[in-house]
Amino acid sequence: MTDHSLGTPEQLRDPNYTPALHKAVPLGIQHVLAMFVSNVTPAIIVAGAAGFGFGSNSPDFPELLYLIQMSMLFAGVATLLQTITLGPVGAALPIVQGTSFAFIPIMIPLVAGKGVDGLAALFGGVIIGGLFHAFLGLFIGKIRFALPPLVTGLVVTMIGLALVKVGIQYAAGGVPAIGTPEYGSLLNWSAALVVIVVTLGLKFFTKGMLSVSAVLLGIIVGYFYSLGVGILEWSAVTGSWQNSAAFALPQPFKYGFEFSAAAIIGFCLMAFISAIETVGDVSGITKGGAGREATNDEITGATYADGFGTALAGIFGGFPNTSFSQNVGLIAMTGVMSRHVVTFGAIFLIICGLIPKVGGVIRTVPIEVLGGGVIVMFGMVVAAGISMLSDVIWNRRNMVIFAISLSIGLGLQLEPAAVAGLPDTARILMTSGLLPAAFLAIVLNLILPEELASEATEDVSGGLSGHGTGLKGKAEASAANV
Numbered sequence: 457m458t459d460h461s462l463g464t465p466e467q468l469r470d471p472n473y474t475p476a477l478h479k480a481v482p483l484g485i486q487h488v489l490a491m492f493v494s495n496v497t498p499a500i501i502v503a504g505a506a507g508f509g510f511g512s513n514s515p516d517f518p519e520l521l522y523l524i525q526m527s528m529l530f531a532g533v534a535t536l537l538q539t540i541t542l543g544p545v546g547a548a549l550p551i552v553q554g555t556s557f558a559f560i561p562i563m564i565p566l567v568a569g570k571g572v573d574g575l576a577a578l579f580g581g582v583i584i585g586g587l588f589h590a591f592l593g594l595f596i597g598k599i600r601f602a603l604p605p606l607v608t609g610l611v612v613t614m615i616g617l618a619l620v621k622v623g624i625q626y627a628a629g630g631v632p633a634i635g636t637p638e639y640g641s642l643l644n645w646s647a648a649l650v651v652i653v654v655t656l657g658l659k660f661f662t663k664g665m666l667s668v669s670a671v672l673l674g675i676i677v678g679y680f681y682s683l684g685v686g687i688l689e690w691s692a693v694t695g696s697w698q699n700s701a702a703f704a705l706p707q708p709f710k711y712g713f714e715f716s717a718a719a720i721i722g723f724c725l726m727a728f729i730s731a732i733e734t735v736g737d738v739s740g741i742t743k744g745g746a747g748r749e750a751t752n753d754e755i756t757g758a759t760y761a762d763g764f765g766t767a768l769a770g771i772f773g774g775f776p777n778t779s780f781s782q783n784v785g786l787i788a789m790t791g792v793m794s795r796h797v798v799t800f801g802a803i804f805l806i807i808c809g810l811i812p813k814v815g816g817v818i819r820t821v822p823i824e825v826l827g828g829g830v831i832v833m834f835g836m837v838v839a840a841g842i843s844m845l846s847d848v849i850w851n852r853r854n855m856v857i858f859a860i861s862l863s864i865g866l867g868l869q870l871e872p873a874a875v876a877g878l879p880d881t882a883r884i885l886m887t888s889g890l891l892p893a894a895f896l897a898i899v900l901n902l903i904l905p906e907e908l909a910s911e912a913t914e915d916v917s918g919g920l921s922g923h924g925t926g927l928k929g930k931a932e933a934s935a936a937n938v
Contacts, residue, residue, distance in 0.1 A: 462792060469746045471549050474796040483792060484800030487552050489669035491780045493829055495531050495554040495805075496818060498775050499523035500826065501622055502560070504631060506567040506574050510823040511632040516572045521815045522773060526706060527555050529809025530774035534765025535802035538758060538779075539795040547750075547758035549741055550798040552783035553765055555775045557837060558611075558730055561618040561869070561890040562722040563775070565883075575773075577716035579709075582770030585723025589776075590763025592731045593756045603732045605847040606854055607897045611729050613841030614865055614890045619834040626827030644824040647687055651678035651828025668786060671829050678825035693820050700816030706772035706809075718884040723776065725891055727763070730778045734762050737779040744788035781840075857900045865893025 467473040474480060503509040503523055508516035534553035537546045566581070567574035592599070625631055627648035633639040655674030658666050666673065682688040735750075738758045742750040758779065765777045787793065808814045848854055868875060869889025878886060885891050 468791050469793050471746070471793050471795045473794050475792065475794060480794070480797050481800050483790065483797045484802075485804055486665050486668060486790075487783050487786060487798055487801040488804050489665065489672055490782050490786050491531075491552055491554045492669075493671050493675060494557070494780070494782070494833060496524050496527045497826070497830055497833070498555045498557060498560055498563075499527045501619075502563050502567060502578075502775070504622075505564040505569075507569055507571045509630075510626075510819075510826070511630040513632070514571065519572055521700065521812060521819050522710070523775075524815040524818050525704070525809050525812055526769065526772055526774040527809075528805050528814070529706060530765065530769035530772065531555060531777060532802040532805030532807075532809060533768065534761060534777040535798060535805065537761040537765050539799045539802060541757065541761075544753075544757055545760040545764055547738055547754040547761065548795060549738065549754060549758070550745070550783075550787055550793060550795045551737065551741065551758060551761075552780045552798055552801065553761070553777045554780045556730060556778040557619065557834075558615055558733070558778065558890075559723065559726050559776045561615065561888045562719075562726055565872075565887050566716070566719055566722070572711060576712035576714035577719050579711055579770045579773065580714045580716060581719025581723040582774075582776055583713070583767050584720050585727050585776065586763050586765070586767030586770055588724045588763070589727035589731060589766055590760050592727060593759035593763065596731055596735060596755060596759050597752065599728065600732060600735065602898055602902065603728070604901065605844050606857060607894065607901060608729070608732060609841050609844030609848065610858060610861055610897050611841070611890065611894050612844055613838055614862070614893050616834050616836075616838030616841055617866060618869060618889055619830070619837065623827055623831035623834050626823045627831060628824075628827070630823040630827075643685065643687065646685070647678050647682050647822060647824040648828035648831065650681045651675055651825055652832060654678070655829070655832050668789075671832055674832075675821065675825055675829045678828055679821055682822045682825055687822050687824060688820065693817070696816040696820045697813055700812040702813060703810060704812050708771050710773050716881075718881040721881070722885055722888065722891060725894070726776075729894065730762065730776065731759050733781070734758050734779045737781055737784050740781070740784040741787055741793075744784065745791070745793035853904055853906065857897055857904065860900065861893045861897040864896060865889045865891075868892060 462468060462475045462479055463473060475483070500509060500520065503520040504512070508514035508519055510520075531554045535551070538549065538551040538553060540546065541548050562581075563578055566578050625634075627645060628640040629636075629638050629644045638644065651674040653674075654677045655670045658670035658673055662670075679688070683690060683693075735755055735758075738750045738755050742748050742754070762778055769775060769777055783798075845858075848858075866889055868886050872883075872887035875883050875886045
């Protein structure tokens with residue numbers, strides 16, 4: 457509900473309006489609380505896939521602290537590009553940037569089991585992919601036709617499906633614990649379940665900041681539960697705090713730079729999806745906060761900021777950035793359109809990113825506790841994809857496109873050995889699952905005729921031919937009956 461004590465209705469719809477400082481700063485921090493866990497989770501997942509994540513006992517484990525630090529720092533920097541702008545870069549809107557989940561299925565095969573040595577190629581892909589993403593800003597409006605809800609909904613659903621396994625593994629004790637008696641123990645699952653129960657309770661039975669930051673607060677409760685039952689020792693917390701520096705600057709090309717065809721192709725292809733996601737978020741902000749359509753300059757500037765923010769992050773060891781949709785919903789909920797409110801949140805993120813002690817505490821979070829949080833988050837990604845698919849008119853044509861794309865993409869992801877004979881670049885791209893699914897959906901949607909004959913699909917539908925018309929079709933049917 458909008459708090460009119462913050463300003464008049466006209467002021468609250470104005471991106472250039474700044475509420476009183478004592479109200480603007482808490483509102484900015486609220487934006488950070490809403491995205492904080494989601495922002496640092498990709499760094500934790502990538503480190504785990506590379507072999508130096510939670511529970512790995514790898515000598516490279518301290519590098520996780522740096523990756524977390526960069527996730528916070530460059531989410532703040534990219535957000536500043538959106539709110540303050542730099543020439544044509546930035547939308548001058550309250551857009552919160554953060555590390556994108558969408559790229560995780562691409563990053564995991566690139567670094568799998570390679571340790572820190574796998575990061576040079578990954579960050580080479582991040583930098584070049586970011587520059588390509590910025591380039592898309594020149595003609596972003598002209599490629600939207602290639603990504604209807606059928607494609608974007610499938611892609612988002614695939615992202616979630618690629619990640620739900622990670623959440624379960626974390627809740628059970630993490631990949632390093634697989635094969636040990638501790639893996640899947642009731643003690644491990646109890647920590648994850650505490651997080652899930654607290655998160656759901658806060659999300660559905662509270663309002664305001666408690667509801668908005670439910671996942672973060674659920675993890676905090678799970679953290680203290682872990683201390684109480686012995687999953688985490690106080691000595692580990694104090695040791696990590698004492699061994700972390702009070703202040704540290706980012707290091708350019710800390711992990712080197714390497715040209716990898718798989719990384720470059722993968723990040724550039726995913727830039728299309730991320731760019732369209734940003735267009736949707738910009739439109740959501742202007743409609744929900746100001747009651748108007750986004751301008752071409754705002755969409756172009758937001759895409760530039762996405763791309764250049766990602767490239768800059770890659771130079772220093774940060775991951776791809778994109779606009780965070782949960783913060784779009786937060787703007788609609790608070791009714792505060794001020795970009796300067798989000799600027800305060802960006803400054804808070806930058807401060808956190810420059811203080812390694814913050815990351816030092818984050819890396820002591822037990823993997824079981826994090827598992828409870830990511831089960832909720834990744835499940836919501838799948839749900840978001842299904843929600844987008846509800847706009848699809850489920851005729852036989854769209855069912856065939858969805859079926860083939862999902863079957864091949866998910867199948868290759870579940871059985872990567874099936875393409876073991878391919879060259880390394882092709883194998884990495886194919887086993888991501890996401891890219892072959894997205895590619896097939898885009899191509900089939902462009903080349904297949906709008907109407908397929910019934911006899912062309914009845915024999916493969918098993919009697920389960922779709923009759924859903926999607927939300928648009930329902931609206932048209934309702935209008936026809938008026």
